[in-house]
Amino acid sequence: MKIFIKLSIVGLYSIPFAYLSLQKDYEADSKINYILTSLIIVLLSSFCGLIRADLQLILGNIISFGISYFCNSLAMLDKKRADFFTPFNSVEQIVLIAVMSIVIQVIFYKLARRFAKGYINTIESKNIGKEKRA
Template identity: 85%
Template sequence: MKFFIKLCIVGLYSIPFAYLSVQTDYEADSKTNYIIMSLIIGVLSYFCGLIRADLPLIFGNIISFSVSYFCNSIAMLDKKRADFFTPINSVEQIVLITVMSIVIQVIFYKLARRFAKGYINIIESNNIEKEKRV
């Protein structure tokens, strides 16, 4: 069961979040997908921190960046799209989004580990108290 959960985490992380955010920004001139991406990545990394799924988190990020980079390189063939992102091009933007998402993931992962450690300590202290009573 734990293997299936980790496989699902890798599958969810494999979605090219950075590319989808950039694509939505280009098509609809909307920044909402960046917020949605941040929330999804935050929740996934928090869950990974709770169940201690380090490798799925790392593999998922590598796959997500690779797929985003590949899809973006195909989309860059359109000259209008290349001119849309003027201060930095879309490749640099995908790298920047990926770095920022990793920072978000580290924060949420550490919060989850702290919460999980506190939760485990509470359970262990309750078990010790029960053993002392008997």
């Protein structure tokens, strides 16, 4: 079961979030996907912090960035799309989104680790108190 959960995390992180956000922005001039991407990344990084899935978090981010970069390279063949993103081109925006998402993930990952550590310590102290009474 642990392996399935960890593979699922890598699978969810492998979604090219940066590319999908840029694509939705280009198609519908909508910034909603950036917000959805941020929320999904916060939830995933918090979950990784709770279960201590460090490797999956790192591996998933690398795969996501690679897929986003590749898909964006294919989409850059369209000249109209290349001119849409200014003052930063789409490649620079993917790198910027990736860096910002890593910063957000580190913050929420550390908060979740701190919460999990406090939760585990609380449970252990309650169990020790019960053992002393018996």
